[in-house]
Amino acid sequence: MVELRPEAAKQETGARWDVQQRKAVARIFSEITPVRSGDIVLTGGETDWTPTGCRVARGQRFSVSSRGANVLDPDHAVIIQPKYSLWVRIGKSGPIRKIVSETETVFEAWAEGEVEAFCKALSWWDGVDGRILPGPRDAFGGGIGFSVTLTEALATITEPPEHWSFMDMFGEVTIFSGTGTDIVVDTHDGDCCILQTPVDVPLNDRTRLSWSWLVEKLPSELPEDLVLTHDYLSVAVAFDNGLDLTYLWSKELPVGYHFACPLPWWCDRETHWIIESGTENLGKWKNEARPLAADYRKAIGGKMPERIVGVWLIANSLFQRLGGKALFRDITLSEDGTGRSVIAGSGLRCYSV
Template identity: 40%
Template structure:
């Protein structure tokens, strides 16, 4: 296989992108037509001062807790929080601080995105806010870990080793109490569930026949399990209304990869995700720039604000088999196994807002409504 172009190899060395596949040619290899990553990286560098000012202002509003707190760095270890909980007991976790993938470039995540907990050897959970309350589902000691979303290889909290975890600096200051308050909880719309690898979040909710999405400094993937054959007649249809996009720059490099999208997962573990972009042209196709996801996820831009109005409903209907051949290529999967809704705003920490309705998967044998009008 030929080596990637020099500019792409440089972008990979700077960890701006991962494996981007090969450009499409007469042999039918998948299309990759996003702009050169370095063209986005330079404007991103110019924005870092504003991001630093926002971070420092946020830190002033949420100072570290002081005495009685646990300091957590990204050391890939579970830490005893010093409290034994009982099943049914309400618990409050309060946290502040940030973890930095690159402090000079202000690439960081906050406590509500990277603080995880578990009781004993039970399943892991992610805090959905800086003040997170939950009801203990078991008896045992409470453990805490600071880790990026996607850092774990199993719901039991085993750390992933492939790809190797990135170098991370910074720390979180965490305190735990038995006096919870009325705080946000993660309630997924009926029939949907959050992908455990990224953890639950307070991003998606059901709103009068739509799924509404509000992301701000967090990430979540909402999934709907389905089992349908992938055929020439397979189509995914939906309406969406976008009020705010979480990126101000093209989204095809790691530090700007904040976006809103709907995706289809196939039985080979790959997924194709249709997105709005702040600046990329419609029909731009690129491999996800993030580690782990660069081996699994392909992005297809459908709309951008320069050509399509925000604050209005837009309808889509995509031929999935045809799109798979063009965007991913290779041996075809046999079945469609999930539909996803994705929201990410961890990198630039801008708000993103949208709604979805009338999500339907159909083929020659009929249709399945994942969220019909009026439900």
């Protein structure tokens, strides 16, 4: 079952976060481009998609440029930037797409109609047509400003490593790249994404997940089990019961500590397990191997799922905006524990007897 740190320890983490963020306020706000006159401005409290006045034909290119941020807490510079929150759709229906670059993201229209925009803020998508899950939609300070224009510029291309895809809930990003047998993740201020690859492997006592990683920089200096310190890099497995188990490296939480995700909605689905701790081994290749069934029993418990349906790479620097960097190699999922499966390029292969 999940573990809980003493409340006094969490309060101490919160106090350290308070000091850290207050020191960073001036720097963080200096990095945000001000909203300009003529921008359409979204507060994060909108419940409907906003018309932009830009109509496109299928195949026509349009440009989205954005500025500003939704400010959740001005005293601690907790903000949400457009590159995480600003999405577009065409003709009042999905699919939806997220901007990649705030300076300019160029889309090639996938449908005909008026371009609409939505600021996702703290909501979660309910599918890919632009509906959000039920929950409060609070208007935040500041504002995300943007403009949409037709353009002849080339479309912005963002390709995940071979055999992987961006999770629909988070959209496309520029923080993952793959060359040879490595997958590189380099998060910047305010990035958040899950890279995923589908698998279909039975879960039993022989099932093993293994990988090598070289972590150069951790995205959190503080324990990651609070909402506002929950920035991390991890490898995760998703099960056929809708739950997932993620393995992460923490600067301070001890090896073996496992806890439910502190974020709303995810708290009912995701469990985190610390498998590396401290900074001594940063910059060094580390090999990991996990007995998934045993870990599931200890960290989650209850009825065991029957199959593993996905492997994820998770990168988040949304809250503290410190960024993180790591290289992943030889991600292996084997049913018999031999470890004989290997990566082809940047993909993941599964071995089953």
